[in-house]
Amino acid sequence: xxxxxxxxxxxxxxxxxxxxxxxxxxxxxxxxxxxxxxxxxxxxxxxxxxxxxxxxxxxxxxxxxxxxxxxxxxxxxxxxxxxxxxxxxxxxxxxxxxxxxxxxxxxxxxxxxxxxxxxxxxxxxxxxxxxxxxxxxxxxxxxxxxxxxxxxxxxxxxxxxxxxxxxxxxxxxxxxxxxxxxxxxxxxxxxxxxxxxxxxxxxxxxxxxxxxxxxxxxxxxxxxxxxxxxxxxxxxxxxxxxxxxxxxxxxxxxxxxxxxxxxxxxxxxxxxxxxxxxxxxxxxxxxxxxxxxxxxxxxxxxxxxxxxxxxxxxxxxxxxxxxxxxxxxxx
Amino acid sequence: xxxxxxxxxxxxxxxxxxxxxxxxxxxxxxxxxxxxxxxxxxxxxxxxxxxxxxxxxxxxxxxxxxxxxxxxxxxxxxxxxxxxxxxxxxxxxxxxxxxxxxxxxxxxxxxxxxxxxxxxxxxxxxxxxxxxxxxxxxxxxxxxxxxxxxxxxxxxxxxxxxxxxxxxxxxxxxxxxxxxxxxxxxxxxxxxxxxxxxxxxxxxxxxxxxxxxxxxxxxxxxxxxxxxxxxxxxxxxxxxxxxxxxxxxxxxxxxxxxxxxxxxxxxxxxxxxxxxxxxxxxxxxxxxxxxxxxx
Amino acid sequence: xxxxxxxxxxxxxxxxxxxxxxxxxxxxxxxxxxxxxxxxxxxxxxxxxxxxxxxxxxxxxxxxxxxxxxxxxxxxxxxxxxxxxxxxxxxxxxxxxxxxxxxxxxxxxxxxxxxxxxxxxxxxxxxxxxxxxxxxxxxxxxxxxxxxxxxxxxxxxxxxxxxxxxxxxxxxxxxxxxxxxxxxxxxxxxxxxxxxxxxxxxxxxxxxxxxxxxxxxxxxxxxxxxxxxxxxxxxxxxxxxxxxxxxxxxxxxxxxxxxxxxxxxxxx
Ligand SMILES: Nc1ncnc2c1ncn2[C@@H]1O[C@H](COP(=O)(O)OP(=O)(O)OP(=O)(O)O)[C@@H](O)[C@H]1O
Ligand SMILES: [Mg+2]
Numbered sequence: 068x069x070x071x072x073x074x075x076x077x078x079x080x081x082x083x084x085x086x087x088x089x090x091x092x093x094x095x096x097x098x099x100x101x102x103x104x105x106x107x108x109x110x111x112x113x114x115x116x117x118x119x120x121x122x123x124x125x126x127x128x129x130x131x132x133x134x135x136x137x138x139x140x141x142x143x144x145x146x147x148x149x150x151x152x153x154x155x156x157x158x159x160x161x162x163x164x165x166x167x168x169x170x171x172x173x174x175x176x177x178x179x180x181x182x183x184x185x186x187x188x189x190x191x192x193x194x195x196x197x198x199x200x201x202x203x204x205x206x207x208x209x210x211x212x213x214x215x216x217x218x219x220x221x222x223x224x225x226x227x228x229x230x231x232x233x234x235x236x237x238x239x240x241x242x243x244x245x246x247x248x249x250x251x252x253x254x255x256x257x258x259x260x261x262x263x264x265x266x267x268x269x270x271x272x273x274x275x276x277x278x279x280x281x282x283x284x285x286x287x288x289x290x291x292x293x294x295x296x297x298x299x300x301x302x303x304x305x306x307x308x309x310x311x312x313x314x315x316x317x318x319x320x321x322x323x324x325x326x327x328x329x330x331x332x333x334x335x336x337x338x339x340x341x342x343x344x345x346x347x348x349x350x351x352x353x354x355x356x357x358x359x360x361x362x363x364x365x366x367x368x369x370x371x372x373x374x375x376x377x378x379x380x381x382x383x384x385x386x387x388x389x390x391x392x393x394x395x396x397x398x
Numbered sequence: 399x400x401x402x403x404x405x406x407x408x409x410x411x412x413x414x415x416x417x418x419x420x421x422x423x424x425x426x427x428x429x430x431x432x433x434x435x436x437x438x439x440x441x442x443x444x445x446x447x448x449x450x451x452x453x454x455x456x457x458x459x460x461x462x463x464x465x466x467x468x469x470x471x472x473x474x475x476x477x478x479x480x481x482x483x484x485x486x487x488x489x490x491x492x493x494x495x496x497x498x499x500x501x502x503x504x505x506x507x508x509x510x511x512x513x514x515x516x517x518x519x520x521x522x523x524x525x526x527x528x529x530x531x532x533x534x535x536x537x538x539x540x541x542x543x544x545x546x547x548x549x550x551x552x553x554x555x556x557x558x559x560x561x562x563x564x565x566x567x568x569x570x571x572x573x574x575x576x577x578x579x580x581x582x583x584x585x586x587x588x589x590x591x592x593x594x595x596x597x598x599x600x601x602x603x604x605x606x607x608x609x610x611x612x613x614x615x616x617x618x619x620x621x622x623x624x625x626x627x628x629x630x631x632x633x634x635x636x637x638x639x640x641x642x643x644x645x646x647x648x649x650x651x652x653x654x655x656x657x658x659x660x661x662x663x664x665x666x667x668x669x670x671x672x673x674x675x676x677x678x679x680x681x682x683x684x685x686x687x688x689x690x691x692x693x
Numbered sequence: 694x695x696x697x698x699x700x701x702x703x704x705x706x707x708x709x710x711x712x713x714x715x716x717x718x719x720x721x722x723x724x725x726x727x728x729x730x731x732x733x734x735x736x737x738x739x740x741x742x743x744x745x746x747x748x749x750x751x752x753x754x755x756x757x758x759x760x761x762x763x764x765x766x767x768x769x770x771x772x773x774x775x776x777x778x779x780x781x782x783x784x785x786x787x788x789x790x791x792x793x794x795x796x797x798x799x800x801x802x803x804x805x806x807x808x809x810x811x812x813x814x815x816x817x818x819x820x821x822x823x824x825x826x827x828x829x830x831x832x833x834x835x836x837x838x839x840x841x842x843x844x845x846x847x848x849x850x851x852x853x854x855x856x857x858x859x860x861x862x863x864x865x866x867x868x869x870x871x872x873x874x875x876x877x878x879x880x881x882x883x884x885x886x887x888x889x890x891x892x893x894x895x896x897x898x899x900x901x902x903x904x905x906x907x908x909x910x911x912x913x914x915x916x917x918x919x920x921x922x923x924x925x926x927x928x929x930x931x932x933x934x935x936x937x938x939x940x941x942x943x944x945x946x947x948x949x950x951x952x953x954x955x956x957x958x959x960x961x
Contacts, residue, residue: 097492099492099495159671159674159675160674168629170433170492170495171433171625171629172629172670172671172674174435174622174625175622175625175626175667175670175671176671178618178619178622178667179663179664179667179668182663182664183664186664232823235822235823235825235826236819236822236823238826239816239817239821239822239826239829240808240811240814240815240816240817240821240822240829240833241816241817241818241819241821241822242822243801243805243808243809244809244817246798246800246801246805247798247801247805247809250797250798250799250800250801251795251796251797251798251799253760253792253796254792254796254797254798255798255809256759256760256780256781256784257758257760257783257784257789257790257791257792257796258784258789258809258810258872258873258876259781259782259783259784259785259789259810259812259876260781260809261779261781262781268819272819297618298618299503299618302499302500302503305496305499306500309496344510344514344515345511347507347510348507348508348510348511349507349511351503351504351506351507352503352504352507352508352511354500354503355499355500355501355502355503355504355507356500356504358496358497358499358500358503359480359497359500359501359504362484362489362493362496362497362500363484363487366487366489366493372800374802374854374856375802375805376802376804376854377804377837377853
């Protein structure tokens with residue numbers, strides 16, 4: 068049972084990290100990145116390759132390179148790869164197309180990537196995917212269960228770090244500009260905002276965060292294959308952001324908790340139906356219905372974006388004075 | 399050379415399937431400005447209905463017709479009772495995409511829940527092939543080509559020569575203006591969705607026949623090909639979609655000569671992305687510009 | 694072109710124009726929305742741009758503001774070419790446009806709407822944001838105070854925390870003007886700031902615009918409410934079917950038959 072809890076905790080934390088990255092792109096800036104799961108995959112593959120040994124040492128699987136680097140280097144490099152990939156994908160799709168068609172192109176990009184990786188066996192072991200990916204913290208010599216809890220704790224710390232980064236970005240003047248881009252692109256441009264640059268920035272930061280979530284996940288489960296990052300997975304994360312409340316970090320975390328919980332608990336709650344395929348199908352159907360219901364009844368999510376009020380030290384005194392002064396001036 | 403020609407044969411078949419599908423997708427978009435991600439799943443559902451018909455002894459081509467009708471009716475109902483209410487509520491363009499994604503999940507996995515994850519098979523004749531130079535077609539493939547071309551021509555005739563078609567173009571160009579000048583916009587939108595559903599349903603069965611099997615994820619890949627064709631042609635341009643279908647269809651098959659099988663799909667999308675980089679409005683720019691899709 | 698704009702165009706202006714629109718044309722497919730349009734705006738002056746619906750006024754503003762690239766022609770602002778520049782350059786050089794409709798950031802509060810416009814804020818870069826509140830707080834406070842001043846002047850102080858999308862049409866127009874002012878403009882392009890606004894708000898907007906002029910901000914004002922145009926503008930440019938049909942002061946322009954038939958006649 069404890070085992071199960073560690074798995075549950077990990078998936079929820081990883082889901083929250085990934086959903087926050089998507090929230091920065093979609094919730095704050097309004098970029099419909101339908102290739103989001105590609106960035107999770109990029110992080111996972113990068114970490115896998117960087118932790119695996121030299122390819123020739125592995126008899127069972129093929130991949131183009133292996134570096135055997137220690138924690139935390141693979142995670143950091145993964146983030147860099149995610150960021151660079153984000154800018155690259157952004158440059159292709161974001162520069163001249165309107166938002167909805169950007170989304171279409173992203174979807175195409177996501178699919179191309181799946182094809183490429185699946186087709187090229189020598190690159191990342193094709194459709195079968197990579198397995199036996201080394202886990203970090205081996206030198207701590209913990210018991211299996213303690214090791215798992217330790218991994219959860221490390222992930223929790225990373226989650227807090229990501230939260231702080233997200234909080235700083237969304238609460239800053241930069242976050243305000245991102246939301247302005249989301250609300251009204253033409254008006255943002257008319258005020259001097261380089262909208263493309265802002266979108267690329269969120270593609271980079273969101274891409275890095277997505278990659279980080281993939282990096283953590285791949286080391287926890289030890290395997291990664293194309294079937295795990297088909298484009299519907301992106302929609303699962305969108306569902307988390309929408310259900311929780313786009314633009315609200317706490318809400319998004321709650322959404323990720325609910326969505327991941329549904330996916331994990333679903334298998335536990337619905338075993339009586341028997342057929343495992345059916346359970347999976349029912350989960351996805353529930354997800355689809357849930358998205359529609361939320362879009363109808365709570366279009367802004369469970370915890371909607373907060374209204375941001377401004378206080379300066381002088382706030383309590385100034386207005387009265389100002390109002391009076393104006394009244395006097397006007398007679 | 400022979401190889402190029404024989405691949406061209408496959409390309410023509412694929413293009414003929416993409417034709418009605420991309421036309422349908424584009425009709426929906428130009429009528430209501432909704433990018434329907436659920437379109438692929440709707441096609442798949444119709445293809446399964448076609449399968450149900452054939453397994454009850456209905457002939458293959460009648461099954462295609464029935465699946466088309468089924469597709470048309472469901473498409474109409476989905477627009478009327480799901481998408482339109484959301485639009486009336488002021489759901490944004492992005493919001494609408496999300497709704498159609500949800501719709502796609504529901505449809506796709508309902509199909510899986512009913513018919514299971516394995517492919518189902520259409521009963522195909524084992525008849526011989528027809529040779530045209532180094533291209534060879536089965537009888538079914540020839541009919542598919544015929545249907546694809548006929549549907550495209552019918553669309554052309556409808557849009558060009560009938561009052562309804564003109565009204566459709568008017569609604570696509572500017573719905574409020576069309577309404578103001580007395581076009582019954584709601585009826586036209588209904589008709590556009592019904593037609594697009596019919597096209598999609600027919601295309602779904604055609605694809606099933608061409609692959610000789612149907613699976614619940616069939617629509618996923620197909621959707622991306624449809625989008626590629628539609629975007630390549632120029633968003634919301636029916637004639638653009640036709641051209642885009644032919645280009646994408648032929649490219650998908652021709653590239654298989656140069657690239658190994660699994661890579662083949664990539665070339666068509668690569669072309670799409672290159673075209674978008676050079677000419678973000680697609681090949682036929684008109685509507686894309688007017689609707690502000692691309693700069 | 695026409696009789697009347699020759700003396701104006703030929704008159705030696707004391708200062709170089711702040712904005713020079715030179716032979717600009719815009720075609721949308723077959724429609725020529727703007728057709729060989731030329732005019733200047735001197736620093737600190739108010740020029741009206743009037744004409745019937747569909748004359749091409751908004752399109753002209755979009756070209757000047759950089760949102761729409763002209764099919765041909767040039768726009769120079771403050772010595773710099775704007776046609777070749779990125780669309781956001783106009784604002785960075787001090788030329789800010791307001792919108793005929795829907796220019797607000799609906800789900801941002803009024804205060805946020807204003808703060809977005811502040812150019813080059815601390816904390817607007819990724820590093821600045823990551824540095825945390827302490828890094829940008831003081832400069833933001835200064836901007837918040839300035840925004841409150843501006844809002845106070847427009848009697849919108851109590852709306853500071855309201856979402857812009859929840860305001861009345863007239864209040865939104867005021868917010869847009871206030872927001873444009875936060876961008877520290879040399880010139881504003883105003884697209885029908887008084888359309889659909891009730892009388893008292895329209896007066897408030899008119900007063901505000903008059904005040905801006907005395908602050909040295911130049912204005913290019915598109916407006917159908919000709920009374921306001923007459924009171925505010927020293928010069929008007931009249932457009933019809935994309936072309937300039939007249940230019941001069943309001944009384945002069947009013948007396949012309951072609952203007953009357955193209956515009957005033959139809960409206961009155
Ligand atoms: N994006 C566009 N695509 C096609 N035609 C356009 C576009 N924008 C404007 N037009 C056309 O260009 C012409 C000029 O439009 P514009 O909006 O500039 O007129 P206006 O003078 O601002 O009118 P109003 O007083 O009604 O605001 C109109 O015929 C309009 O239909
Ligand atoms: Mg206008």
